[in-house]
Amino acid sequence: MPRQLRSTDVVIVGMGAAGGVAVLPLAEAGLDVVGLEAGTWLDQRDFAPDEIRNNYRDWPMLVKKCENERPTSRATSATNANRVGGHPMMNAVGGTAVHYWAQSWRLNPWDFQVVSETARRYGRSRIPANSTVEDWPFGYDELEPYYDRVEREIGVSGQAGNVGGNLDLKGNRFEGPRKRPYPMPALRWTGFLETMADAAHSLGWHPFPGPAAINSERYDGRAGCAYHGFCSKGGCPVNAKNSPHLTTIPKALDTGNLRIVTQAHVTTLQMDGEGRVTGVNYVVGNEEYFQPAKVVLLACYTYENVRLLLLSRSSAYPDGLSNNHGQVGRHYFSHHQGAAVSALFPFDLKSWYGLPAQGVAIDDWADDNFDHVGHDFIGGGNLWVMSDRRPISAASMSTYGNGRNWGSGWKRFIRENADRSHSSYIQKTTLPYEDNYLDLDPTVTDELGLPVIRITAQFKQNERAIAEFTQNRMEEWYREAGAIEVVRGGLGNSMGISTHAYGGTRMGHDPGTNVVNPWSFSHEAPNLGILGASVMGTSGARNPTLTSQALAWRSAAHLVENWEDVSG
Template identity: 55%
Template sequence: MATKLPETDVVVVGLGAAGGIAVLPLCRAGLQVIGLEAGTWMVPGRDYRSDEIYNNVRGLVTTGNKVSGEIPTARRSETEVARQGARHPMMNAVGGTSIHYHAQSWRLNPWDFRVRSATLERYGAAYLPEGSTVEDWPLSYAELEPYYDQVEYELGVSGKAGNIQGRIDPAGNVFEGPRRREYPMPPLRSCDYLDHMMHAAKELGWHPYRGPAAINSQAYEGRPGCGLHGWCDRGGCHLRAKSSTDVTTIPKAQATGKLTVVDNANVRRIITDQSGRATGVIYIKDGTEWLQPARAVLIGCYTFENIRLLLLSRGPRHPDGLGNNRTQVGKHYFAHWDGQAGAGASALFPFDLNIWYGAIAQGVMLDDWADDNFDHSGLGFIGGASLHTYTEKHPIAAAAMSSYGHTQRRWGAQWKRFIRDNAGRWTSAYLQGNTYPYRNTWADLDPNVSDPFGDPVLRITAGPKDAEPKAAAHAGQKMLQWFRAAGAIEVAGGQGGTGATVSTHTHGGTRMGLDPATSVVDAFGFIHDCPNVALIGGSVMGSAGARNPTQTLQALAWRTAEHLVQNLAMRGA
């Protein structure tokens, strides 16, 4: 039997990229907030290392204790038995995966918010991806813009604006939506390789720019600028220059005196009463089961656990899982069409690139072949992909290079000579594509595989897609063209990929929308038939942009929290 704790105003489940943001506006408004986090605090000097074996081979920063027991299963069609992968893509910690992410911190393109209607207007119904359930978002870019701005300044994001209140600056992304002001910091330092690629793209008549990063390019709010030491990918920042929530918004929320962080807390159920409203959550810490009553609950886990926690939380008015009376929980799930989906390219140059150091977010990006930034007439698909090339090359990965057909074997004297000459001369790019939900892709509970508590893990079923592989292949050929224009002597990839099932960029499953028949949460993130529970995170996003989702889900989380503040204020104490 759970031990009942005193009631609080708001419980936030998960203090990662989303929950770590939401706590700040809640606490600033004076609400008492309890943050339940499955992981614990990471300590830079102890937990983060300049070590490829530690970070990338063994995944010791990224392998959280709780998620390791609940790795989703995945399959490509309903007729297969889903199989569990070796690793969970995300981690548990205060700060969550914002600790080890690349920290590319984007706003979506305004087009992403209205893919369906914009496609109908410009190309007609035949261009809607076959089998897709994509809808317009229930809010516009303009409505989210103030929250993007807020998040950029609270976290600390480095970048160059391409559109300030309609004034276009070609030094930034000319395709972006209007922003109210410049980024809080200039872009991360450039280097010869990036300058070289920037120049090559301009020669092609394209519009390259330095991508934004939630990494300090200079001292900001008491944290130093980035050292560009080259261990950002799957590692935490030893300097606290990466603007992870554990060093930014969570400490700010703690400073109000209103946030209680409960670490190593494994949340197992959301409890609802006869009216269908949530009364609190059940969690286990140190082997003891606790009931934490709350006036409102924000669920801010990763997409997988947001879905699973709803499906596991059955109640008198929610017999098939919380918010699932219209069987929408787990529907409209999808993994981003990106490098993890096979959408990447590589190139070999006839000179040393010296990109060993740096950061993945120290890159050059272009959007000419993304979103609806080019005319798709006659192409037969919508969307596209951003092209991004970058620094940070680790030695084992560098040596494990393709020999581009130059050696007979991948070992031996000839091969050794080849990598001796070329391991520092190749690079890669990844493409991130506009991605949409499809009827053949969803998440539900696995009938065969359980977590250590005996609860089923999530099962992903991900079928083939219509638009994404075509759009990614189209963009991939542009990436190869860019590499060749920059002097590459060999290129590979750019074929479009086959799509991911499980990834670090999963979206949907608790989609937001205006119609409860096709969505789980409303335009502010609250469950249609359980108005004191909201979902925050990528699970509310109904489509993916051609870029990393984190800053968008953070802006949405801030907006959800602000809405909750207003609602609780109206209801009184």
């Protein structure tokens, strides 16, 4: 029998990017909050600039819960699912935000209204066949105050492009209107980034520095970015990367109303006969616990959110918690970040220092920022050029058709070219489809014997068409900047396991097609909230973290304002 703990107002499963932000408005409102986290606390001394440990050994000292639960994947239901590669996320207080790239974008207004805007401008027939995409239940304006709040609470640097409708051409002219500029100026650029920005200008495009949850200067008592080059999959040794474990979580702990249990491995949620959740079962070591709560917030990564719902069955929910409409796991998609384009330049880029979030963005070819009349797709991609290079990865670069990648000939090549290659990052509109989904794998389990998630998903014609279109734009940009060789990745097929996984517990008005309501609370279990990108129904062409954090803050604020209604 699990040990029964004292009841609490709110238990949050997962102290990552979303859950770690939601704790603050709850704790500040005086609610008793328990945060359950599978990982442990990490601090600056855990974050040595060490490429082997960060990028080749996947932080061997970490709690490996997510690794044990990593999903299987397949392109379609006609093929077998395999477990390929590791889990890209990590378990820790702060979650993957401890070592993420920290690009902190707001979605553009179009991303909230893909269906109605496409129908209005081009006709409803332009929505790709079999796509289950819906408009969000609200528009950009509804989320703006929460974007604004989170940008200030955690600290986001960037260059505003639209403050209250006034365009600033140094920023993104396509962004939705914001109440205020960013709380910090954008991260600085390097000479190569200036070169790329100049090339974009000469093509008639509109380059701007991207937003990042990274201090460009001293902020909230923490240092500015050190630009030391080990930011990709690296924690920050000067605490300039604004993970919740440095920002919202300490502030919530200061209220005295938050208690965090680390190394807590949540196995199921518990429900009563009326369909309300009553608490959470978890394991620490070999000890089992039951944490009763008036409200449960599920704030794991997309795969684990869906998995916990499907694993939690009762008489009220025979197919899994909040799944009586069969929507858990549906409308799944992961961002098309592949189809990369890389270029070789005839000069050193001096890219050894910097970080992935330091760069030049082009939004001219994203969303509906250009006329799609002559195209066979909707949406587009954000082009991103950054300064990021480390020695092992540099020495492992493509030889761009100049011979084999080892031996004396290679040594001559790498001596000349180690600092002359660049790989772009292109995030593309990705839609949900009828036959892309998550469910429980029929055979593969974690170390507790519980099934892992199975991903069945592939990019469709719309995503591949965007990939080809944006590859063309990217090559154009590189060539304009003087690239002498350009190589491209494939256009994409199987989605596989991703750091940008969306859907599975989609948010919307209609319980027939959505798991959670417009406040991210379950349509079926009223005291269950779900946080994270699993509630998002569209991807936009930019990183999801800030949006999931703004949504988490909004859900927490809703819970505070409607405590009696929701907690029952």
